[in-house]
Amino acid sequence: MIKCALNEILISFSTVNVFCSQLGKGIMELLEKAALSQHGVKIRMLLPMDDQIKETTQKLKEQQQIHIRYSKQSSQTKPTILMIVDNALSLIIDFKDDKKQNSYEAIELASYSNNKSTILSCTSIFENLWMQTEFRGSTNVSFPL
Numbered sequence: 286m287i288k289c290a291l292n293e294i295l296i297s298f299s300t301v302n303v304f305c306s307q308l309g310k311g312i313m314e315l316l317e318k319a320a321l322s323q324h325g326v327k328i329r330m331l332l333p334m335d336d337q338i339k340e341t342t343q344k345l346k347e348q349q350q351i352h353i354r355y356s357k358q359s360s361q362t363k364p365t366i367l368m369i370v371d372n373a374l375s376l377i378i379d380f381k382d383d384k385k386q387n388s389y390e391a392i393e394l395a396s397y398s399n400n401k402s403t404i405l406s407c408t409s410i411f412e413n414l415w416m417q418t419e420f421r422g423s424t425n426v427s428f429p430l
Contacts, residue, residue: 287315290326290370294319295411297331297367302383304338306391307366313345320350331356331414354418367407374399375407 287294294316298304319326327350332338334355345351364383368376374397381393398404 286368286370286374286376287312287319289374290319291324292371293327293329293369294371295329295367295369295408295415297365297411297414298333299363299365299367300383301333301335301338303364303366303380304332304335306383306386308341309386313341316351317345317348320345320348325350328352329411329415330354331411331418333357354415356414356418367411369404369407369411372404372408375404377407 296316298307316328316330320328330342330345330351330353332342332353332355334357339355342353346353364380366376366378376398377394377396378392379394380391382391385391396403
């Protein structure tokens with residue numbers, strides 16, 4: 286999905302473990318390439334508040350096309366990734382155990398869609414979380430996914 290993006294990627298990682306597992310699979314390199322592509326894909330990321338994550342993403346934040354906001358991780362949060370590409374594709378991955386390295390053992394449910402109403406719902410959730418980080422400050426916002 287990241288490789289086919291032309292305009293915008295919205296991505297949310299609800300827990301530190303989910304982010305770190307995807308980091309090990311090369312997602313940051315893919316996002317960086319998308320931002321530096323000839324299209325200059327705009328990327329907005331919502332990440333859980335964590336010193337390691339802030340340090341890891343510092344280089345990305347220096348790029349003009351990548352915007353990152355941090356939110357407090359709720360203990361009630363189900364480990365999830367939410368990604369929307371060009372308002373045309375969505376991917377939601379729910380994890381049963383975000384500490385597992387093997388995707389088969391870690392993933393509980395994944396939903397990929399190009400259905401407009403599904404994408405609109407996912408985009409609304411992302412935008413709501415994004416605005417909450419802007420208006421309330423990053424320490425007061427938690428991921429409800």
